[in-house]
Amino acid sequence: MQFQKNSFQFLKDLQKNNNREWFTEYKPTFTEIQKHVKEVFLEIQENLEKHDEIDKMKIYRIYRDVRFSKDKTPYNPRLAVSYSRLGKQLRGGYFFQVKPGETLLGGGFWQPEKEDLLRIRKEIEQDASEFRAILEDKDFLKYFGGEFGGDELKSAPRGFDKEHKDIDLLRKKGFIATRHFTDAEVLSPNFLEELDNSFKALRPFFNLFSDVLTTNLNGESLV
Numbered sequence: 001m002q003f004q005k006n007s008f009q010f011l012k013d014l015q016k017n018n019n020r021e022w023f024t025e026y027k028p029t030f031t032e033i034q035k036h037v038k039e040v041f042l043e044i045q046e047n048l049e050k051h052d053e054i055d056k057m058k059i060y061r062i063y064r065d066v067r068f069s070k071d072k073t074p075y076n077p078r079l080a081v082s083y084s085r086l087g088k089q090l091r092g093g094y095f096f097q098v099k100p101g102e103t104l105l106g107g108g109f110w111q112p113e114k115e116d117l118l119r120i121r122k123e124i125e126q127d128a129s130e131f132r133a134i135l136e137d138k139d140f141l142k143y144f145g146g147e148f149g150g151d152e153l154k155s156a157p158r159g160f161d162k163e164h165k166d167i168d169l170l171r172k173k174g175f176i177a178t179r180h181f182t183d184a185e186v187l188s189p190n191f192l193e194e195l196d197n198s199f200k201a202l203r204p205f206f207n208l209f210s211d212v213l214t215t216n217l218n219g220e221s222l223v
Contacts, residue, residue, distance in 0.1 A: 001043050003098060003186050007033050011077045012100050018073040030062070033079075037098070040192070041081045047196040048094065052203070053086035060097075078102075085206070088223050091213050092206035094199055103186050105195060107202040108176035109209060110150065116213055121157060121170055123212045128166040130208055139201035143179050150174030175209070177202060 010033055014023065023030070038059060045057050060080040066072045080097035095106040112120065124131060135146045151173040156162035160170050179198050185191060214223045 001040055002189055002191055003040060004033075004036065005187060007037060007079065007098065008100055008183060008187070011079070011098070014075055014077040015100070018075050018077065020074055023075060034062075037079050041096075043192060044081070044096065044195065045083060047192065048083055048199060051200055053090055055084040055086040058082045058084070089210060089214050090206070091210040092202070094202070096195065098186060100183060103181045103183070104178050105181075105198055106149075106176055106178040107199065108148070108150075108174070108205065110174050110176055112174060117173070120175070120209070120212055121160065122217060124166050124169045125160060125164065126217060128169055131166075131169055134205050134208055137201075137204055140177070140205065143198045143201045144177040148172060148175045149178050150176045177205060 006029075010026070010029060013026070017023075041057060041059060045054055048054050058081065060076075060078075060082075062075050062077075062079075064071065064074055064076045066074065078097045078099035080095070080099075082096075083094040085092055085094075092108055097104060109116070109120075134140055135148070140146060148169070153171045153173060155171070156164070156167060157170060161167075164170055181191075185194070188194075215221055
């Protein structure tokens with residue numbers, strides 16, 4: 001199974017005609033595309049479940065919530081899904097969106113809870129070697145460029161030394177990995193395999209953060 005050209009064309013047309021009148025006219029087309037894409041998303045989940053434990057799949061609605069957004073167009077011209085991992089010991093989650101010129105996958109910890117972020121920073125402060133090992137992992141380098149994405153503080157977080165040798169990691173407000181794809185790559189017949197290989201490359205990252213967030217600084221289990 002693979003993504004179809006008509007899905008991309010619909011999203012491109014929606015970008016140009018982002019209004020309720022156009023969408024209402026082409027709603028039957030969207031309904032058919034939505035049905036097919038859901039089947040693809042389910043296959044992605046099946047592939048994930050061969051090497052990870054997935055709790056649930058969330059398909060994002062195409063309707064934009066404009067209440068708190070500067071962008072007041074009624075639709076978000078993308079097809080997106082996320083997969084949550086199962087259980088308190090399996091932290092992290094997978095995200096994927098199809099959007100003309102902006103297709104990407106991501107995974108990690110976008111906006112960690114305050115307590116989780118402090119725990120991660122304390123671990124980095126004590127010993128960042130395992131975090132550095134993730135960034136230097138050959139598969140992480142291949143698929144994600146060997147860096148954690150996410151927002152950063154301009155200076156050291158409160159209570160941490162601004163001269164710490166790992167200040168680049170301590171300043172992070174989230175830890176994510178993203179990979180972008182061209183439209184041609186998404187439409188290729190082996191795309192789902194390439195997507196799954198990318199998700200597999202996140203596992204050492206997820207395993208480390210899961211271990212950190214379920215133990216104290218002495219390595220004693222909290223769950």
